[in-house]
Amino acid sequence: MESPTPASRIPAPIQSARGLLVAVAISHLVVPAVMAAKPDALRAQIAARHPGFPAAEVARSADIAVASGAVFHGVLLVLCALLAWKLATGRPWTRRLATVSQLLSVVFSAVSWSTSPMFHAVIPAVGAAQILLVALLWAPRTARDFFAGR
Template sequence: MDATTRTQSVPKPVQAARALLALVGLGHLVIAIVMAAREDALRDGITAQHPDFGAAEVARSADIAVVSGAVFHGLLLVLCALLVVKLASGRPWTRRLAIVSQLLSVVFGFVSWSSSPMFHAVIPVIAAAQLAVVVLAWVPRPARDFFTQR
């Protein structure tokens, strides 16, 4: 079976979920880059939330936020890329992983929301895409059949 036949056998809801996962993954990459590029804004936010911190503590906290954000969003980028590839297999574990990971990512988005206003405009958009992935992988009959027939 060639790549064209495989793509055509993947139902449209699953294809849409894969496209959204690619966009969510791209979002994770952009977030990590923006955090690194706007470390000064992170420092300002830390200073506003913790006025008792000295300059060294603020700098260290910002560095930790950038590194941990890069690691966290890097892992989510890799997971999204893996799911973009593996969902086409129709294996049930790929659907479960997509659903669980995207729901957890929505929850983590609320944590990010509460920790910094830097991404308030982006978090709801990414969360909507993640919830759409869950719906597309779970609700439409063609998607359910695709994952139960494999």
């Protein structure tokens, strides 16, 4: 296993992208925690979207939403943390995986936006951070050189 490059040799754009990945990882920790902490709000949203659901079905749907959100965001949390660590190696696959995962995450956020207003305040900020971190991995010459030299 290749060890990360010393921090002093990692270009500033890559350092910034790694910091943004940590922030995005934290958001993936917070989302399921908020969903679990606000079950009444989640149930109210489900009931509003599906007025024909009986209370038991609304409760079951909310439980499924919390569990599936925890799994989905848990996987993304681990992926972001791994990428934040591995980007320091300068291996090209880490930049490609970070790019694909973050851009797909922006697309998935559109689904979250359309299904629940619970996170409307944070989705644009996290999406902007993800787009910025992808730009930091590809646009600056120092970033391109860092990955090209591996």
